[in-house]
Amino acid sequence: MKKKPTPLFVRNVIPWYLREGRDLPWRATRDPYAIWLSEIILQQTRVQQGLGYFLKFLETFPNVSSLAHASEDQVFRLWQGLGYYSRAKNLHKAAKIICDQWNGEFPKTFDELKSLPGVGDYTAAAIASFAFEFPKASIDGNVLRWTSRFLGSHAPIDDPKTKKTIQLLLDDWIQDASAHSFNQASMELGAIICTPKDPQCHHCPLSEECVAFQNSLTNELPIKAKKTKVKHQLVTALFIQDNQGNWAVSKRQDNEIWGGLYALPLLFTDDTSVDIALENLLQQFDLNAKDIVIKHTWTTSHLLTHRKLQVHIFSILLEDMPRNTYKFEKWIGVEAMKNLGFPKVFSDFYKHKGLL
DNA sequence: CAGACGTGGTG
DNA sequence: TCACCAAGTCT
Numbered sequence: 290m291k292k293k294p295t296p297l298f299v300r301n302v303i304p305w306y307l308r309e310g311r312d313l314p315w316r317a318t319r320d321p322y323a324i325w326l327s328e329i330i331l332q333q334t335r336v337q338q339g340l341g342y343f344l345k346f347l348e349t350f351p352n353v354s355s356l357a358h359a360s361e362d363q364v365f366r367l368w369q370g371l372g373y374y375s376r377a378k379n380l381h382k383a384a385k386i387i388c389d390q391w392n393g394e395f396p397k398t399f400d401e402l403k404s405l406p407g408v409g410d411y412t413a414a415a416i417a418s419f420a421f422e423f424p425k426a427s428i429d430g431n432v433l434r435w436t437s438r439f440l441g442s443h444a445p446i447d448d449p450k451t452k453k454t455i456q457l458l459l460d461d462w463i464q465d466a467s468a469h470s471f472n473q474a475s476m477e478l479g480a481i482i483c484t485p486k487d488p489q490c491h492h493c494p495l496s497e498e499c500v501a502f503q504n505s506l507t508n509e510l511p512i513k514a515k516k517t518k519v520k521h522q523l524v525t526a527l528f529i530q531d532n533q534g535n536w537a538v539s540k541r542q543d544n545e546i547w548g549g550l551y552a553l554p555l556l557f558t559d560d561t562s563v564d565i566a567l568e569n570l571l572q573q574f575d576l577n578a579k580d581i582v583i584k585h586t587w588t589t590s591h592l593l594t595h596r597k598l599q600v601h602i603f604s605i606l607l608e609d610m611p612r613n614t615y616k617f618e619k620w621i622g623v624e625a626m627k628n629l630g631f632p633k634v635f636s637d638f639y640k641h642k643g644l645l
Numbered sequence: 646c647a648g649a650c651g652t653g654g655t656g
Numbered sequence: 657t658c659a660c661c662a663a664g665t666c667t
Contacts, residue, residue, distance in 0.1 A: 327663085328663065329664095330663090331662085331663040331664095332662090332663065332664045332665075333650090333651085333652095333661090333662055333663080333664055333665090334651095334652085334653095334662060334663075334664095335652095335653075335654075335661090335662050335663090336662090336663080337653090337654085337662095338652075338653065338654085338662085339662095339663085370651090370652075371651080371652075372650080372651025372652045372653090373650055373651055373652085373664085373665090374650085374651080375650070375665080375666075376650095376664090376665085379665085379666090406665090406666090407664095407665070407666090408665085409664060409665045409666080410664085410665090411663070411664055411665085412663085412664075412665085415663070427663075429662090429663045429664075430661080430662065430663075430664085431662090431663070432663090449646080472663095476663055479663090480662090480663080485655095485660080485661065485662090486655080486656070486660095486661095487656095513660095515647085515648095516659095517659075517660070517661095519658090519659090544649090544667090545649095545650095546649085546650065546651080547650095547651080548650085592651095592652090592653095592658090593650085593651060593652080594649090594650075594651065594652085594660095594661090595648085595649075595650085632651080633651075633652065646667090647667100648666105648667090649665105649666090649667090650664105650665090650666090652662100653661105653662095654660105654661085654662090655659105655660085655661085656658100656659100656660095
């Protein structure tokens with residue numbers, strides 16, 4: 290009977306991580322709530338950007354119960370500026386589920402964790418391993434990158450089949466280690482050494498067996514099949530104030546961009562002119578272009594991952610008309626605004642107007 | 646399952 | 657300026 294050799298990753302990378310890994314607040318705890326919170330915040334988000342939000346959330350909501358009892362608006366407000374707002378929605382939803390259906394106690398297995406909204410393969414493995422030493426490899430962008438290079442694999446990392454292959458391999462390797470250390474080390478390697486550009490191969494604890502390094506392929510790998518292309522869109526919005534300075538806003542729906550946040554009444558268009566868009570927008574609210582006064586137009590451009598938005602905001606004065614004539618969802622002023630979440634493009638606008 | 650979903654940093 | 661990317665999930 291031959292004994293299976295310990296993988297190089299376990300022999301070299303985990304000691305490297307324990308020696309040189311960054312001190313991050315969620316690494317010092319085994320509290321599943323804090324770990325879950327950090328993992329949701331860090332989805333598609335850099336540590337630098339997420340860190341402040343993590344501390345803010347933990348201070349405001351120190352445990353799952355306090356989060357579950359908060360209002361949704363409060364959660365969105367705290368999430369404001371972080372992006373991917375469905376995460377905030379699901380965070381709040383999951384907190385309620387944990388309180389109501391799990392008696393406030395976190396589920397401990399991969400499958401149970403994955404049943405929570407906002408918790409997919411990666412996050413379920415992360416929470417299970419970090420909080421409970423459950424032996425499941427967490428596969429994120431970092432892990433796909435270093436494994437692709439280490440194995441010299443040309444399989445596209447944005448293909449779900451590739452992810453499954455890596456999952457099987459690392460689920461095997463993780464058996465020989467602390468699941469917590471294994472997964473932290475795995476992601477840290479991708480974040481610090483095996484970076485997308487200019488990887489630090491001469492400091493890499495895997496270089497002796499890395500196919501990409503041995504064959505000078507680190508610039509070619511990993512391969513991505515999908516190409517990103519930017520779509521140009523026009524955003525036309527109304528800043529409608531009444532004679533007391535309050536303005537109309539509405540809550541964005543879950544299935545659209547900025548879902549859960551508040552925004553000015555607006556219209557997305559692809560190929561229309563600003564004039565036509567404005568006309569259509571006014572019509573939506575039974576406003577006649579002849580009856581209104583446009584005081585000012587604010588224009589900016591806003592870059593998203595797959596979209597470039599040209600934004601036009603028309604400041605409109607309603608003269609002597611009772612505002613409840615109009616079917617806007619909500620009217621707010623400077624004070625009420627402080628408790629609601631707004632997309633970046635509108636907080637930029639509010640700053641410009643001196644309202645923020 | 647391809648496409649949608651944000652914001653900020655980098656070369 | 658701009659493509660690419662960051663501790664992914666949902667539909």
